[in-house]
């Protein structure tokens with residue numbers, strides 16, 4: 001814990017930023033332009049010959065988006081980053097950059113559902129193969145690797161059970177075989193975890209969640225080694241999954257309060273997890289900060305904080321769980337997480353609605369499971385709200 005590389009509030013407010021902005025603006029300017037003009041032909045030629053460092057066209061770059069990229073790279077301890085219009089745009093562009101026909105990809109089975117679908121469904125149409133391995137199981141991972149394996153993908157922590165893989169082991173298994181590692185670190189944020197420190201190659205964020213932090217914008221960012229990030233940037237140039245300058249501004253602004261928000265969300269979620277674990281109407285709680293969590297030891301070793309997500313099962317059936325959620329007055333019922341507002345959802349009815357109870361059980365989603373994303377409201381208010389909703393069960 002308390003890693004000295006943990007980004008400070010100062011880094012969140014100023015990291016990767018020039019001392020002075022154009023027009024003497026204190027805040028980052030939103031450069032709202034689709035293209036950039038050249039003063040004359042000589043300037044164009046100088047740019048084309050690689051002698052001028054400037055922008056060319058909106059799909060290839062934007063100064064406001066550059067600032068966001070610099071900030072996230074700075075926080076992750078990376079030298080390079082590339083921003084996208086959403087988290088999934090970042091994830092899919094990264095995977096597309098790293099695989100080709102007959103390549104093999106390994107995913108941990110609890111990885112983000114759309115990421116899993118992209119590899120197991122969409123990319124299999126193009127001859128990309130895959131293996132799913134149980135969450136955090138390094139023995140199964142090692143056994144799954146083949147000569148054609150190009151990429152291993154995991155979330156950290158995962159959703160909804162907050163599994164934390166052992167990154168050092170993961171990197172030690174993959175690096176010698178030149179298998180790239182991609183960690184979706186959306187739930188951790190660089191304040192709580194910096195996977196690159198453990199030898200991971202690439203880190204991706206849905207900036208829609210904690211980085212933006214206000215539930216008001218979609219964006220994604222990939223950071224990592226410059227050579228790899230540049231391959232992914234080339235894919236963005238073709239797919240056009242560019243981050244809009246307005247969106248980049250909002251995320252960049254959101255990041256200024258990241259370390260304050262995360263500090264509050266870490267401590268609030270810990271208090272909520274402890275409260276829930278001691279409550280008779282709660283069957284089980286998953287939170288990496290609890291000694292009872294299967295990945296507690298790895299989390300303590302690698303994370304500076306355990307995050308703002310708490311997952312638990314209440315003592316109720318599908319409908320009773322819905323009534324418990326309806327009785328909560330502060331969190332709103334919505335997908336997503338990581339913003340100032342607390343959000344709550346019943347995964348059985350949100351992401352897994354189309355499955356039968358038996359199919360849900362097979363993928364580990366119980367009908368009485370609740371996912372609670374802790375916002376920045378007062379901890380006492382959130383606990384009092386949970387207490388009264390549990391009493392009504």
Ligand SMILES: *Cc1c(COP(=O)(O)O)cnc(C)c1O
Nearest residue numbers: 086087088112184186206208219
């Ligand atoms: C939300 C989310 C994504 C997708 O991000 P979007 O911004 O919604 O496209 C990817 N990974 C994780 C872990 C997420 O929570």
